[in-house]
Amino acid sequence: MLEPNKILLVDVGNTRVKYAIDDGQRLSTIMVVSRLSELPLGGFSEIRVATVSRHDEIDHWKSEIAVNVRQAKVIKQHHNLTVAYNEVERLGVDRWLAMLAVWCEKKTPTCVVDLGTAITADYVSSEGVHLGGYIIPGFSLMKQSLGNNTACVGFGSNGKGVDPGSVTEACVDHGINRLVRGFLKDLLQAEPACHSLVVTGGDSSRLDYHGFEADISVDEALVLRGLRYAFE
Incomplete structure (x- = not known):
């Protein structure tokens, strides 16, 4: 039986599929599957989907299910x-x-940062005007670039450290962490009217956010919650 206010929200990323259930009042915890075919479909009045690149895959999946997407x-x-x-x-x-x-939820000047395959940053003014943004390689892309183009560079444990490393793997991880932290701090200086960062994305837990002289919050459900407002 369909539940009128029960909606499946799906974020189809480059490497994984995240989803949550909106029952009309609150959002469930975020869940992750590898493929669209693994998503639960029973009882939803509709499915809302976001993707940047996997359009053909979604079109094929839509043709095989009975739920409105x-x-x-x-x-x-x-x-x-x-x-x-x-x-x-x-x-x-x-x-x-x-x-x-x-x-929709804050109505304040904010820089929205997505630490995903690419790292994106976008400024939103106090009037709701998108002021533009930046795109740089993400953690994995930076590491892959070093591995593909530099001899004897290994892959570390993806720790949060920023101190000088004593083995090559730590040098790589900590160097990338320091670069990204520096980028985030510079974002706040580049737009003086922006006093807060909201960080999302699969690598949002990779960093230690202590030491920032600003309001920083980590919110992994931003894209999914955006799907709540996108069709209103």
């Missing part, structure tokens, strides 16, 4: 959030959904 697309102005891009289709929908969730 709505796929999020970036809108130039929605809930009074205005996107900076003139060609809105070139803005990753995950970035837009994360900004949308923060804007």
